[in-house]
Amino acid sequence: MSLVSVTDLGVRMGGRAVFSDVSFEIGAGEVVGLIGPNGAGKTTLMRALLGLLPFEGQSTLAALPAAERARLAAWMPQSREIAWPVSVETVVMLGRVPHLGTLQRPGEEDRARVAAALERMELAEMRDRPATQLSGGEQARVLIARALAQDTPLLIADEPIAGLDPAHQISTMQSFAALADVGKSVLVSMHDLGLAVRHCTRLVLLGEGRMIADGPPGEVLTPERLARVFGISAWYKVTEEGPVYQPLEVLR
Ligand SMILES: Nc1ncnc2c1ncn2[C@@H]1O[C@H](COP(=O)(O)OP(=O)(O)OP(=O)(O)O)[C@@H](O)[C@H]1O
Numbered sequence: 225m226s227l228v229s230v231t232d233l234g235v236r237m238g239g240r241a242v243f244s245d246v247s248f249e250i251g252a253g254e255v256v257g258l259i260g261p262n263g264a265g266k267t268t269l270m271r272a273l274l275g276l277l278p279f280e281g282q283s284t285l286a287a288l289p290a291a292e293r294a295r296l297a298a299w300m301p302q303s304r305e306i307a308w309p310v311s312v313e314t315v316v317m318l319g320r321v322p323h324l325g326t327l328q329r330p331g332e333e334d335r336a337r338v339a340a341a342l343e344r345m346e347l348a349e350m351r352d353r354p355a356t357q358l359s360g361g362e363q364a365r366v367l368i369a370r371a372l373a374q375d376t377p378l379l380i381a382d383e384p385i386a387g388l389d390p391a392h393q394i395s396t397m398q399s400f401a402a403l404a405d406v407g408k409s410v411l412v413s414m415h416d417l418g419l420a421v422r423h424c425t426r427l428v429l430l431g432e433g434r435m436i437a438d439g440p441p442g443e444v445l446t447p448e449r450l451a452r453v454f455g456i457s458a459w460y461k462v463t464e465e466g467p468v469y470q471p472l473e474v475l476r
Pocket residue numbers: 237238242260261262263264265266267268269
């Protein structure tokens with residue numbers, strides 16, 4: 225079953241095409257890493273498929289009414305600023321809004337989902353602190369927890385691990401894998417190719433104004449593509465500890 229399908233998607237901005245003819249589907253149980261150099265159009269692609277900006281082509285998600293879309297997909301944008309001095313728990317509870325009727329107060333299930341998301345992102349002890357007083361990485365974890373609490377079949381996250389310490393980068397990617405294990409899916413943009421190879425079931429590579437590749441990580445990141453698209457070389461090996469991918473040198 226496909227959770228989202230985009231066909232011939234294209235976006236123009238500032239009078240030029242950011243990308244065109246992008247087509248892919250995300251099924252249940254996938255962690256799809258969206259990779260590509262700065263400016264390749266990763267954020268633009270995510271916003272377009274959510275219907276947050278004008279595009280050419282089709283997106284099944286963008287075609288849905290807003291309320292239905294919020295129950296199908298949680299969106300974690302790149303900007304991390306939490307503007308209001310409300311508690312961590314209150315911010316995470318906002319993830320439950322799509323599940324509440326007008327003027328309906330959160331119930332037992334909502335509180336349980338929020339507690340699980342706080343636990344998952346190791347925020348339980350900070351639940352009463354004003355979110356604005358947390359560090360940048362802690363605020364990012366609060367927003368990931370909010371997206372987890374939304375409890376949607378699909379989570380779309382724009383560079384969620386940027387700025388997190390190594391332990392929280394790994395545990396966040398493991399949280400995404402755990403979602404996939406229970407049949408949910410994640411579309412996650414990221415620059416850390418090592419973590420992408422290790423934790424994503426599939427990679428979509430964006431560059432040169434189009435989708436260059438879509439497939440298993442080891443097949444997408446060939447030395448030729450790495451050199452052409454990112455201008456780097458890398459060392460890759462499937463070890464007893466899982467796949468290890470280490471960027472090495474700049475080639476240009
Ligand atoms: N509002 C805008 N007007 C004009 N051009 C824009 C606008 N927003 C983005 N762009 C351009 O679209 C291109 C893609 O931007 P986007 O932010 O989607 O890239 P990205 O792959 O997410 O980059 P990064 O890895 O740096 O976050 C860039 O060249 C950018 O300059």
